[in-house]
Amino acid sequence: MIIRKLLKQLDEHLLRKEISLIIGPRQAGKTTLMRFMKKRLDEQGTPTLFLNLDIEADQRHFVSQEVFLQKIRLEIGDRKGYIFIDEIQRKENAGLFLKGLQDMDLPHKFVVSGSGSLELKEKIHESLVGRKRIFELNPLSFGELADHRTQSRYEERLSEYLRLEPEKTNLLLNEYLAFGGYPRVVLAATSAEKQMEMAEIYQSYLEKDIAYFLQLKKTESLSKLIKALAARPGGLVNISKLSSELGIAAQTVKDYLWYLEKTFIIRKATPFFGNVRKEIRKAPLCYFYDLGLRNYAVGAFGRSNTREEGFLFQNLVFNDMKDVLASTSVGIHFWRTADQAEVDFVLDYGRERIPVEVKDSELKKPSVPRGLRGFILRYKPARAYLVNRSLRDTIEIDGTKLVFLPFYEWPEELTALVHSR
Numbered sequence: 001m002i003i004r005k006l007l008k009q010l011d012e013h014l015l016r017k018e019i020s021l022i023i024g025p026r027q028a029g030k031t032t033l034m035r036f037m038k039k040r041l042d043e044q045g046t047p048t049l050f051l052n053l054d055i056e057a058d059q060r061h062f063v064s065q066e067v068f069l070q071k072i073r074l075e076i077g078d079r080k081g082y083i084f085i086d087e088i089q090r091k092e093n094a095g096l097f098l099k100g101l102q103d104m105d106l107p108h109k110f111v112v113s114g115s116g117s118l119e120l121k122e123k124i125h126e127s128l129v130g131r132k133r134i135f136e137l138n139p140l141s142f143g144e145l146a147d148h149r150t151q152s153r154y155e156e157r158l159s160e161y162l163r164l165e166p167e168k169t170n171l172l173l174n175e176y177l178a179f180g181g182y183p184r185v186v187l188a189a190t191s192a193e194k195q196m197e198m199a200e201i202y203q204s205y206l207e208k209d210i211a212y213f214l215q216l217k218k219t220e221s222l223s224k225l226i227k228a229l230a231a232r233p234g235g236l237v238n239i240s241k242l243s244s245e246l247g248i249a250a251q252t253v254k255d256y257l258w259y260l261e262k263t264f265i266i267r268k269a270t271p272f273f274g275n276v277r278k279e280i281r282k283a284p285l286c287y288f289y290d291l292g293l294r295n296y297a298v299g300a301f302g303r304s305n306t307r308e309e310g311f312l313f314q315n316l317v318f319n320d321m322k323d324v325l326a327s328t329s330v331g332i333h334f335w336r337t338a339d340q341a342e343v344d345f346v347l348d349y350g351r352e353r354i355p356v357e358v359k360d361s362e363l364k365k366p367s368v369p370r371g372l373r374g375f376i377l378r379y380k381p382a383r384a385y386l387v388n389r390s391l392r393d394t395i396e397i398d399g400t401k402l403v404f405l406p407f408y409e410w411p412e413e414l415t416a417l418v419h420s421r
Contacts, residue, residue, distance in 0.1 A: 001032070001036060002029065002032075002140065002144065002148045002183055002186065002187070003144075003147065003148070003152055004029065004033055004137065004140075004144060005141070005143070005144060006022075006033070006135055006136075006137050007033065007036070007037075009135060010022070010033070010037065010111075010135060011037070013133060013135075014037075014082070014109060014111075016109075016133070017109070018131060018132050018133050019098060019102060019110045019111075019112055019128060019131055019132035019133070020109075020110070020111045020112065020132070020133060020135060021112050021113075021114070021124075021128070021132045021133065021134050021135065022034070022111070022112065022113040022114075022135045022136075022137055023113070023114050023115075023134060023135070023136055023137070024115075024136050024137035024138050024264055025115070025138060025139065025205075025263070025264035025265070025289060025290070026115045026201070026204060026205055026208065026209055027182055027183070027184060027201045027204070028137050028138055028139055028182065028183070028264075029137060029183045030086070030113040030115075030137050031052070031086050031113065032183065033137060034050070034084045034086060034111060034113055035050065035084075037082075037084070037111065038050050038082070038084055041082055046081070046082060047075075047076035047077075047079050047080070047081035047082070048076070048081060048082045048083075048084065049071070049072060049075045049076060049081060049082075049083050049084065050084040050086070051071075051083075051084070051085055051086070052085075052086040052087055053085070053086065053087040053088060053089075053090035053091055054086065054087045054090065059090070062091050062097070065097065065100050065101060068101070069101075069106075072108065076108075078107070079107070080107040080108065080109075081107070081108050081109075082108065082109050082111060083108050083109070083110050083111070084111045084112075085110065085111070085112045085113070086113050087113065087114065087115065088112050088113065088114045088124075089114040089115055094114070094124050095124035095125070095126065095127025095128055096127055098110065098112065098124070098127070098128060098131075098132075099127045099128055099131060102128070102131045102132075103131075112132075115209060115263075136326060138181075138264065138289055138290075138319070138323065139180060139181035139182045139183070139289060139290040139292075140181030140182075140183065140186060141181065141319065141320060141323060141411075142172070142173065142176050142181075142316055142320070142407075142408065143158060143320075143408065143411060144181070145172060145175070145176055145181055145186060146158060146161075146162060146169075146172050146408070148186065149172060158408070159406075159408055159409050159412060162406070162408045163406065163408075163409075166390065169408070170389075173313075173389075173407075176291065176316065177291055177309060177312045177313065177316070178291075178292070178295065178301075178302050178303065179194055179198075179291075179292045179295075179301070179302055180198075180290040180291040180292020180293060180294075180295070181290060181291070181292070182197070182198065182201055182290055182292060182293070184197045184201065185197045185198055185201070185292055191302050194292075194301075194302060195301060195302065198292055198293065198296045198301055199296070201293065202293060202296055202297070205263070205265070206219045206222065206223060207219070209263050210222055210259065210263070214259065221246065221248050221252070221256070222256050222259075222260075223297075224246050224248075225242065225246060225248070225253065225256050225257075225260075226260065226265065226297045227297045227298060228242060228245060228246060229260075229266060229286050229288075229297075230288070230294045230295075230297040230298040231298050233308050233311030233312070233315075234285065234311045234314070235285075235286075236283035236284070236285060237257070237268070237283055237284050237285065237286050238283055239253050239254060264289050265288065265289060265293070266286050266287065266288055266289070267286075267287045267288070267289060267318070267319075267322060268284040268285065268286055268287070269284060269285045269287065269318065269332055269333060269334050269345070270284050270331075270333055270334075271283070271284070271333055271334055271335065271336065272333035272334065272335045272346040272348065272353070273335075285334055287315045287318045287319070288315060289319065291312050291315060291316065294312075294315070295312075309360055310359075310360040312360075313358065313360035313389075313407070314344055314358045314360070316407065317344075317345075317356075317358045317387050317407060317410060318332070318345065320407075320410060320411045320414070321345065321347075321356075321410075321414060323411075324411055324414045324415055324418065325347075325414070325418065328418055329350075330347055330348065330349055330418070331347070331348035332345055332346075332347060332348075333345065333346045333348055334346065335355070335371070335375055337374075341370060341371040341374045341375075342371040343355045343356070343357055343371050343372050343375045344356060344357050344358045345357075345358070346375075349421065352381070352382065353379060353381055354381055354382075354383055354384065354385065354417075355372060355375045355376065355379075355381060355384045355385070356384070356385045356386075356387060357369055357371070357372040357384075357385070357386045357387070358386075358387045358388075358407075359386060359387070359388045359389075360388075360389065361388055361389060362388075362389050362390050362391075363386075363388045363389070363390065363391035363404065364391070365391070365393075366386075366391070366393050366395050366402070366404055368386070368395075368397065368402065369386075372384065372386065372402075373397065376397050376398060376400045376402070377397075377398055380398065380399065380400065381400055382400065382401065383400065383401045383402070383403065384397075384400050384401070384402045384403070385402070385403050385404075385405060385410070385413075386402065386403070386404045386405070387405055387406075387407050387410050388404060388405070388406065388407065389406065389407065390406050391404045391405075391406070392404060392405060392406060392409070
């Protein structure tokens with residue numbers, strides 16, 4: 001069992017009456033996490049019921065709310081219990097079904113999961129306004145991988161361990177950049193087994209999440225788009241160019257990009273601009289939820305490619321930021337100018353903008369890239385960051401505090417930054 005950071009938040013929410021709604025990519029570990037929660041409740045003597053809509057025998061209990069309640073009464077009676085429902089997107093009108101149950105003021109707590117297709121098939125979020133809290137479970141972060149590989153021995157001191165063991169840290173990082181964080185891939189013993197697991201995850205996504213829910217008879221065009229996005233790391237998403245290259249209508253490209261976002265395959269970063277004449281302000285950048293899936297799509301799964309490692313490292317940092325800032329209003333943008341100056345990320349707090357540059361390097365001493373220096377001189381932020389493999393230092397540039405941080409310390413720093421606001 002891989003211990004997930006989300007588990008603590010879910011445990012705390014078990015005390016709340018709201019529905020705990022867990023969403024995320026297929027095969028990210030939602031079912032395993034829910035079964036682990038159920039097992040611990042069972043060990044405490046707490047009544048539980050687990051139903052999975054992917055299992056035909058369980059589907060018949062969802063014909064109506066009354067039939068569903070009969071099953072609950074049979075299994076746990078009228079006592080307070082915890083009801084786990086897996087793959088809720090398989091249920092027609094799932095949002096209304098859950099809303100009706102929640103409005104009955106039953107003594108039970110519902111913990112529900114759904115794959116990325118949730119928003120495509122149902123307006124479940126709108127149906128459950130004020131009745132649920134959403135938890136997003138994604139593939140493992142680097143920190144979760146490192147914690148698993150060290151048997152959670154350094155759970156509260158992981159950054160210290162990674163700092164004191166640079167060779168082991170680099171091995172873990174290289175593994176993560178090559179294979180990503182899908183639990184089944186992480187747990188596979190050999191590279192060949194990891195390859196097979198990723199192949200199944202990728203094909204299952206195309207056949208179940210996309211072909212089934214979008215009623216696509218052929219998925220070749222969508223697969224080509226995924227491969228095209230994976231093959232241009234760090235490149236701007238140009239709809240017209242993609243349309244021309246793939247022979248797909250521009251509107252179809254836009255639709256597919258939306259589907260890829262909603263099914264937890266890609267994430268987009270939008271440009272930050274203060275000067276509309278000199279700074280890029282339209283085309284977004286594309287990142288992947290999982291680096292292993294990205295590598296598989298482009299035919300580089302498990303292989304090291306020096307040219308692309310910098311982008312994969314940047315993608316890792318971006319994912320960490322998205323996870324930390326998920327429940328905040330902080331925007332994550334990038335900055336590029338017409339004369340090729342750029343900063344990887346700009347955190348937009350409204351009145352404050354914090355530039356974050358990412359370098360996949362073992363920096364020995366502070367070195368400030370031209371783009372980051374240009375942003376600092378132009379916008380004069382109170383602080384800025386340069387995330388790298390190992391260097392921890394602080395310097396000042398024109399009144400701006402520039403902090404150099406190892407990538408494994410960045411999530412903690414960002415969390416503290418959010419809480420200080």
